[in-house]
Amino acid sequence: MVIKLAIALTFILAPQIEGQGLRMIVVKTEAEATDLRARIQKGESFDDLARKNSVDASANAGGLLGVFVLADLRKEFQDALSGLRPGEISPIVRVDGEYALFQLLTKEETRWQTQNEAARQAFLQGRYVDGEQLALAAIREAENFGPEDSRLGVSVNTLASIYYAQGNYTAAEPLYKRTLTIYEKAWGAGHPDLAAHLDNLAGLYQVKEKYAAAEALYMRALAIREKTFGSEHSDVAISFDNLAELYRAEGNSNAAEPLYKRALAIYEKSLGADHPNVGASLNNLAALYRDRENYAEAEKLYKRALAIGEKTLGPEHPSVGASVNNLAGLYHDQRNYAEAERLFKRVLSIYEKALGPEHPNVGTSLISLAELYQDQDNFAAAEDLYRRALAIYEKALGPEHPNVSTSLVDLALLYQNQGKYAEAEPLYKRALTITEKTLGPGHPNLGAGLINFALFYRDQGNYTEAESLYKRALAIYEKALGPAHPRVADTLNGVAALLRKMGRNAEAERMEIRAQSIRAK
Structure with a gap:
């Protein structure tokens, strides 16, 4: 029934030069519709609530249906929208046994919503160059609503996500921060939807190996979710998974394992044993066991995750x-x-x-x-x-x-x-x-690339060039990760092996002793 409703409206609401934008939420019960209508009237975002609650295909676009001319609509929709001003919410409309809410958009919001949704679709399709230009246009439209308007946060976040997907972390970081600032002012510091944006910025810091900064943000997101939903909610499991992934990235599998297991237990209890989120959680835990070369346990979990996916998807x-x-x-x-x-x-x-x-x-x-x-x-x-x-x-x-x-x-x-x-x-x-260029001259990934290049020269007997690259990588690791990080020890051993090939045994021994002291900690 919902599919027919969406198709009928989308067909009727083909973009036209004259008309207004329209959004819709469709739910199963009148009680749900009544609750959502009240929440929107109190200031919650129609776009956000449509994405989270609507059972219509338009939910992924925040309920956006397009631009319409009122006279072209079916009579029950004309009646619901008659006399409605932009921004107001329609009465509840019953359609084919389900319940719909509509919202008219101003011309300004129609332009913004159309631009932003086009940018989001380009992002999802991997058309990042197009998406960037569309997101910039959406930001320009959204800035007309004010510097702290949540719609501006939506568009800034879209652009940040495009840059992140392109690996342009330098450009993405200030945009994720700006998004977070906008939403903190619009919603308050403890709003549950803020947790996802904290996760976004934390994920960026994790990629950049700024682990302490990432951990602080993940912990803040966890606190918000636990306070809002309780300790056994599936959203809390998201935070445990994120923290576990962070600790695994740091090489701290002992800290990661109990968090993976706790997330898995929450998903199983709250969503059921065959939910796709359970499968994703099983894959995460299996990867940890694979890192440890516990292949039998990893295989068991991977196979269970695969069976869940095949059954549900x-x-x-x-x-x-x-x-x-x-x-x-x-x-x-x-x-x-x-x-x-x-x-x-x-x-x-x-x-x-x-x-x-x-x-x-x-x-x-x-x-x-x-x-x-x-x-x-x-x-x-x-x-x-x-x-x-x-x-x-x-x-x-x-x-x-x-x-x-x-x-x-x-x-x-x-x-x-x-x-x-x-x-x-x-x-x-x-x-x-x-x-x-993408990560910066001090990023650990650059260090790894320099070591690859050093090994390339070493294999050809060009020890001088290899030494220069090794030492540059060592300096990057010491500054970015700290002088006692395991990667520093590995690099010291690599430099020492090269120095021994060059007959500089005393220097090599000093490198080896330092590496041993790091490993002993």
């Missing part, structure tokens, strides 16, 4: 593809190449069918399969897949996205392993340039 859903990919990666780790190949090919087929052959997820799947072939010394097949993945990333994400950098390194390592140093060197250089 269907065997061709992209989320099922992610679960299949996890299981394939586990078999790859165990050198079960035949089973890994079969599953990686299934993942590739799912993504190509569901998302299209040029989606970034297809690129990621191609790389997984290429790595499998590379480990079996099938270099020709691996090269073809790496190149295809690189082309997809460059087209879909732009030539300076971090995924492009990673793909360049993959291809460079393939050439290096075959002794094709001339082909590998420019790829390493381009990857380093991208990483330094």
Whole structure:
């Protein structure tokens, strides 16, 4: 019934030059509609409530239906909207056994809503260049509502998400902060919807390995959710999962494991054992066991997650593809190449069918399969897949996205392993340039790239160039992660091994002693 309602309205409400924007919420019961109408009249966002509560297909667009001319609508809708002024909420309308609320938009809000929804759709489709321009236009429209209006927060957050997806973390950070400031003033510091925006900024800090800053924001989000919903709500499980992922990224699996388990228990209790969120939580915990090489336990959890996905979403859903990919990666780790190949090919087929052959997820799947072939010394097949993945990333994400950098390194390592140093060197250089530009000259990922390049020169006997790169990486790690971080110890050992090749044993020994002292802590 809801689908018919949405199709009927969308057909009638094809954009026209003259008309007004219209939003709609559809719910199952009159009591729900009455509650939502009262909440909107008290100042809550129609857009937000539509996304969270409406059972109509328009929910994903905040209830936006488009632009209409009143005379073109069905009579029951004309009656509900008659005399209604922009911004006001219609009486409850019963349609095919369900209950609808409508809101007329001003011309200014119609322009903003249309621009913002177009930007959001471009983002979801991976059209980031188009999305950026549409989001900037939406911000300009939203700024007319005032510097603290929540609609401005929506558009700023959209632009931040586009930059984040492009790997432009420097541009994304101030926008996420601005979004947070707008919503804190609009909603108050303890509003439950603020938690998701705290998570966004925390996730950015996590990618930049600013772990202390990320932890503080995740903890604040957790406190808001626990206070609002209680300790056993599924939203609280989101916070536990986020914190667990942070601790795992830091290498603190002992802190991560109980949080993963607590999140899983909450999801199972609040949502049921077969809910997709349970499957996602199982995948997270399985990844932790995979890190520890507890393959039997990881396999059990991955298989359970896959079964949930296939049952609830269907065997061709992209989320099922992610679960299949996890299981394939586990078999790859165990050198079960035949089973890994079969599953990686299934993942590739799912993504190509569901998302299209040029989606970034297809690129990621191609790389997984290429790595499998590379480990079996099938270099020709691996090269073809790496190149295809690189082309997809460059087209879909732009030539300076971090995924492009990673793909360049993959291809460079393939050439290096075959002794094709001339082909590998420019790829390493381009990857380093991208990483330094997108993440900054002090980011740990740049350190990792410098070490790859140092090993490249070491393998050719160019020890002087390798030493320079190693020491630059060491300086980055010491400043970004602290002088006692495990990566610092690893790098010290790498420099020491190089110095011994150069006959500088006394210097090497000092490096080794320092690395041992870090490991002993």
